[in-house]
Amino acid sequence: MFDWSTLRDCILLKRRNAKKKVLRLSTTQSNISNIGSSLQQMVTVINQFEIMLVKPVVRSNQIRQVFAWPLVQCSSILTQCSTTERTIVSSTNQKERTFLDGHKKHDKYFMTFRRFITGHEILLDRHTNKGTAFSIEERQIYRIHGLLPPTVTTLELQADRIMENLRNMSDDLARYIALSALQDRNEKLFYRVVMEYTQEIMPLVYTPTVGLACQKYGLIFSKPKGLFITIYDKGHIDDVLMNWPARDVRVIVVTDGERILGLGDLGCNGMGIPVGKLSLYTALAGVAPEYCLPITLDVGTNNESLLNDKYYLGLRQKRVTGKEYDEFIDEFMQAVVKQFGQECLIQFEDFANRNAFRLLKKYRDNYCTFNDDIQGTASVALAGILASLRITKRKLSDNVFVFYGAGEASIGMSNLLVFAMENEGIPVEEARKKIYLVDSKGLVVKNRPAGGLSEEKNRYAHEHEPINKLEDVIKTIKPSFLIGASGQGSAFTREILEIMISFNKRPVIFALSNPTSKAECTAREAYEATKGQCVFASGSPFPKYVYNDQTYVPGQGNNSYIFPGVGLSIVTCGIRHVPDEIFYIAAKTLSEQVTNEDLSVGLVYPPIEKIRTVSRKIAAAVAEYAYEQKLAAFYPKPIDLEKFIEEKQYIAEYECALPPRWSWEKEK
Numbered sequence: 227m228f229d230w231s232t233l234r235d236c237i238l239l240k241r242r243n244a245k246k247k248v249l250r251l252s253t254t255q256s257n258i259s260n261i262g263s264s265l266q267q268m269v270t271v272i273n274q275f276e277i278m279l280v281k282p283v284v285r286s287n288q289i290r291q292v293f294a295w296p297l298v299q300c301s302s303i304l305t306q307c308s309t310t311e312r313t314i315v316s317s318t319n320q321k322e323r324t325f326l327d328g329h330k331k332h333d334k335y336f337m338t339f340r341r342f343i344t345g346h347e348i349l350l351d352r353h354t355n356k357g358t359a360f361s362i363e364e365r366q367i368y369r370i371h372g373l374l375p376p377t378v379t380t381l382e383l384q385a386d387r388i389m390e391n392l393r394n395m396s397d398d399l400a401r402y403i404a405l406s407a408l409q410d411r412n413e414k415l416f417y418r419v420v421m422e423y424t425q426e427i428m429p430l431v432y433t434p435t436v437g438l439a440c441q442k443y444g445l446i447f448s449k450p451k452g453l454f455i456t457i458y459d460k461g462h463i464d465d466v467l468m469n470w471p472a473r474d475v476r477v478i479v480v481t482d483g484e485r486i487l488g489l490g491d492l493g494c495n496g497m498g499i500p501v502g503k504l505s506l507y508t509a510l511a512g513v514a515p516e517y518c519l520p521i522t523l524d525v526g527t528n529n530e531s532l533l534n535d536k537y538y539l540g541l542r543q544k545r546v547t548g549k550e551y552d553e554f555i556d557e558f559m560q561a562v563v564k565q566f567g568q569e570c571l572i573q574f575e576d577f578a579n580r581n582a583f584r585l586l587k588k589y590r591d592n593y594c595t596f597n598d599d600i601q602g603t604a605s606v607a608l609a610g611i612l613a614s615l616r617i618t619k620r621k622l623s624d625n626v627f628v629f630y631g632a633g634e635a636s637i638g639m640s641n642l643l644v645f646a647m648e649n650e651g652i653p654v655e656e657a658r659k660k661i662y663l664v665d666s667k668g669l670v671v672k673n674r675p676a677g678g679l680s681e682e683k684n685r686y687a688h689e690h691e692p693i694n695k696l697e698d699v700i701k702t703i704k705p706s707f708l709i710g711a712s713g714q715g716s717a718f719t720r721e722i723l724e725i726m727i728s729f730n731k732r733p734v735i736f737a738l739s740n741p742t743s744k745a746e747c748t749a750r751e752a753y754e755a756t757k758g759q760c761v762f763a764s765g766s767p768f769p770k771y772v773y774n775d776q777t778y779v780p781g782q783g784n785n786s787y788i789f790p791g792v793g794l795s796i797v798t799c800g801i802r803h804v805p806d807e808i809f810y811i812a813a814k815t816l817s818e819q820v821t822n823e824d825l826s827v828g829l830v831y832p833p834i835e836k837i838r839t840v841s842r843k844i845a846a847a848v849a850e851y852a853y854e855q856k857l858a859a860f861y862p863k864p865i866d867l868e869k870f871i872e873e874k875q876y877i878a879e880y881e882c883a884l885p886p887r888w889s890w891e892k893e894k
């Protein structure tokens with residue numbers, strides 16, 4: 227029997243640099259050959275030492291065997307681990323490592339062993355915990371026997387138990403808190419529940435409940451799920467990023483909390499949004515959770531009630547703006563690249579209008595980045611518009627569009643719509659003439675006072691008399707599409723909806739503002755006012771509605787149909803930039819997933835139950851384009867992109883006989 231104390235005594239503590247502690251293993255050949263070969267002993271080997279960093283720091287052949295030998299022996303167990311982990315195990319040659327995504331790296335990683343881990347820690351770690359699903363054998367091996375009740379349950383039964391508990395709860399905020407706690411406790415089970423009961427769970431982890439959760443964030447905060455970087459971290463953002471425990475971060479969703487849904491400035495409470503969006507990256511598209519990092523940039527808040535709220539957890543000061551803000555964001559972008567590489571996707575979410583457009587313009591060609599509120603929303607709206615045309619039987623360019631709200635969402639939608647019309651052969655200027663914007667001052671027209679129009683709005687400003695009221699705009703312009711993204715709940719009154727049906731056989735009404743309280747109208751209001759004739763979609767979900775014995779299913783026109791699939795493609799193929807074409811392709815692919823059966827009940831998006839497949843198809847179409855345009859970094863191009871992407875999609879199954887305690891550390 228191998229004497230572990232000998233090996234342990236040989237572990238030398240080495241400080242690679244001031245910030246990182248690395249344990250380096252050193253022993254002799256004879257000790258190694260004594261290591262037992264039975265499966266159980268191998269489990270013990272891995273179980274007692276966490277393999278933490280990977281790079282051949284140790285050059286001698288003799289020492290290299292120390293690493294290679296037990297790992298190879300263990301490969302039968304470890305092949306059940308995730309793909310990156312498998313890569314290490316299957317490679318005994320430390321000089322060159324072939325990654326499953328095809329690229330090779332030389333001497334970039336090293337292997338070393340980390341401290342002991344107790345069974346109790348396995349139970350407390352959300353990545354490794356299986357709760358009552360640990361088998362008797364695992365309970366013995368990990369020394370957690372006795373720490374759990376004796377009955378071993380399945381993942382399915384655990385999910386049923388969670389659902390029953392959720393359904394018995396009194397309100398959605400309680401359900402949000404319970405799901406958040408589950409995510410902290412047992413990540414696999416959390417994703418199993420979200421993926422299996424998506425329709426029921428999505429409104430809890432995402433809009434509308436996430437809006438309420440953000441408003442109550444100071445009260446309900448329990449465990450951190452992301453990084454908070456404040457303006458006082460300026461000058462050392464890099465250090466804060468290093469505190470995040472995972473090193474192979476491939477997607478960041480970042481907010482500064484200034485325009486959370488249609489709820490306004492929620493400061494640091496906005497953290498609920500990156501957390502929720504990244505949960506959807508995993509649940510709706512299968513981007514592995516360990517690749518995802520939610521970040522809130524706290525530069526203060528101008529929300530007086532938060533500043534006076536004793537539970538508020540953010541900086542109690544007014545927002546920092548101007549040069550200092552810009553330098554802070556610049557440093558953040560650079561630090562992300564330094565820490566996680568230039569292929570790390572940075573999704574901007576819920577920034578205020580005045581920052582959103584200019585930051586997108588500033589960074590879009592130099593970083594792997596997009597703005598979800600501008601570009602993701604544009605894509606989902608275009609998909610819904612294209613699907614609606616199959617009901618109204620009109621060409622895209624035969625329509626007139628009124629956007630209520632002229633902000634990030636509406637301008638993004640207008641720009642992509644023009645792009646789509648151009649593809650139908652319509653000149654840009656002509657396409658723009660079919661689009662009318664209404665903002666807080668009324669119809670966007672040319673003769674607004676000087677300085678009254680931003681560059682983005684100006685593109686859509688018409689030579690027209692000012693009109694203040696929406697109903698008058700509708701009466702005058704007679705649009706076939708009325709699309710709301712204003713954050714103004716109930717703005718589409720019965721009168722407005724009745725005007726829409728008075729000159730359209732099938733008017734298209736999208737009420738895209740979030741959360742539900744901010745929707746411009748409800749599904750019921752739209753169907754009732756138009757006698758079931760409108761085509762309806764909304765940003766937050768509404769239930770089915772029965773009108774005159776006909777069932778109508780409102781679609782959810784939310785960017786959650788787009789960003790997970792686009793992100794999956796970026797992550798799996800290493801796409802370096804995210805041009806607008808990608809959102810056009812995503813929109814077309816999404817609309818092609820809508821069946822005639824869906825359309826027959828008024829649904830202009832595929833049912834949410836199909837979302838994993840839909841996201842994969844979006845990812846494959848985007849990847850095809852990216853390879854054509856030489857935007858993808860991972861070569862060679864897979865022969866079957868969809869299959870390649872499918873193999874990378876995260877699966878919510880308990881898969882490891884061993885806790886996945888392998889992690890990657892990119893060399894700085």
Ligand SMILES: NC(=O)C1=CN([C@@H]2O[C@H](COP(=O)(O)OP(=O)(O)OC[C@H]3O[C@@H](n4cnc5c(N)ncnc54)[C@H](OP(=O)(O)O)[C@@H]3O)[C@@H](O)[C@H]2O)C=CC1
Nearest residue numbers: 487488579631632633634635665666712739740765784785
């Ligand atoms: N379904 C989805 O996927 C998405 C939905 N949204 C939702 O869209 C809404 C707006 O988001 P976003 O565009 O980013 O926000 P912005 O702040 O960029 O834009 C809001 C726009 O609404 C206008 N507005 C405000 N009050 C009124 C009013 N009384 N009458 C007419 N227009 C008004 C503003 O006018 P002015 O320019 O004069 O200030 C502005 O143009 C939010 O509720 C958000 O949740 C956003 C992204 C995605």
Ligand SMILES: CC(=O)C(=O)O
Nearest residue numbers: 487576599740784785
């Ligand atoms: C859906 C979304 O991104 C928003 O409402 O801001």
Ligand SMILES: [Mg+2]
Nearest residue numbers: 487575576599
């Ligand atoms: Mg948003």
